[in-house]
Amino acid sequence: MSQEESTVGWDAIDHALTTIYGEQEPAHFGTLLSYALGGNDPLDGISVYKSETPVPHWHFVTYGFSELYDKELEDPEESGYGFELTFRLTRNKDAMEPPAWALNLLQNMGRYVFNSGNVFRNGDYLDANGPICLGADTSLTALAFVSDPQLHSMDTPNGHVQFLQMVGITNDELEAMQTWNTLGVLASGEEQIPSYVTDLNRKSLLSDDSIADAIQSGMEHEGSNTGILFVDQLGWSTAKKGLFRKPVSTLTLGAKQAEIIGKLLQGRLLKEKELTLSGPDISIQLKPMEQTTFVSEGDSIKLFLDERTVKELSKLLLPKERTFKLASADWLSVQVLKTTITDDEGTIVKVIG
Structure with missing residues (x-):
């Protein structure tokens, strides 16, 4: 990046995070060689903050799905793909560094979007065909996408940007989202997953009879949103x-x-x-x-x-x-x-x- 190049897109994300975390200095993981020049990681960077509410967790935020520097794409309404990804992951209070697997997961999402052109929207889901953390003893084998509860959509000089939070989900939760809808399933289990923080050790929402009944009722009355x-x-x-x-x-x-x-x-x-x-x-x-x-x-x-x-x-x-x-x-x-x-x-x- 040249000294003359604008950073308005990057600055807009920084400003949104400052309104939440104040002077907290995040752990930032940048990319040395850009994807366009043959690098392995498509995202320019990932910042990770420590959050204490509603439970102690890491809050990951990507830089790179939107246009971070000068405006290059023709669409004036959206910046780049129109979103950045976030991810909230439970954190032990004595943990000093965020886990590398979560950084790799976000970069893999970047590879998927950059290579396929498919974009994520609020209410989408994606089957990971295995544990979202490779090698972990977890039931979370898929991902759902929902608007980040703290980072709201914003308009930047490069266009509109939405913050989409990835949520780790189980296979039966994925099927429920397919046969009903993602936001309905997540809302039914919001007490079990406050702020949709991913916990690798949690059980399926459908193991709770009251949640399973609410989801079944939604399916029967509304049908499926999966067209x-x-x-x-x-x-x-x-x-x-x-x-x-x-x-x-x-x-x-x-x-x-x-x-x-x-x-x-x-x-x-x-x-x-x-x-x-x-x-x-x-x-x-x-x-x-x-x-x-x-x-x-x-x-x-x-x-x-x-x-x-x-x-x-x-x-x-x-x-x-x-x-x-x-x-x-x-x-x-x-x-x-x-x-x-x-x-x-x-x-x-x-x-x-």
Whole structure:
């Protein structure tokens, strides 16, 4: 960065933090070589503050998703991606340094956004496919994103910036967010997770019967807010007509996501809402209709399902490798494939199905 280059975006974040922490000097972890020049870390820096309320915790704040220096992007309304990430993690009172794994987690979020172009918004969630702290004995295997309770959205000379807080969540909490909505689930368990501080040792919110009942009630009354689900294993084959047999088209899914798709069919189609399954090579749009049929448009499929078919699929979609034909639509079969989960080095850590 040259001496002449503006730091208005960076200064705006500093000012927002000063209003909360006053003269507290944060632990700051900067990046020596920028991502644009071949460095490993996409974020310019991460500041970490000590907070005592509502429980002692580390408060991590990123610098780099927004435009920190001179305005470069054309959109005048938003600064960079329009947000910075925060993360609150329980802290032992005698701890002197924040844990390195949390810094790496935030940089990994940067790599995901910078490489994919996908951005986070209030109410989003992300499956980590394993403990959010590698090697830790924790049930937290996914992340939710919610507006930071202290750092409010702000307008800077480079555009608007929102502070999104990552929250560690369990797999069943993730499924509840998918089949209902993220903010509803988090609000139901707010007493258990004050200020949404992540605690690696906590149990699932759904282990509390009153919270589980509130979440179930929300699902039944409101349905699901998940309109698009990204599916790693997704396929469709349209059978060719034959002289002596009825053509059968096949929907292919991975075992890991089969069950949640079944639940989403109830929370979306039975509530007269559409659901889109987006895979690496194909998109399948599921729509409620009086008759089950489909329309193929290249790598896009529109699959219309009647109520009977939705209910049958919801019961049969389980995390188990198998192929079955539907009684309610004998021209449609479903193939559920095994799902293999690997770590960053490609080592198989789990097989589902």
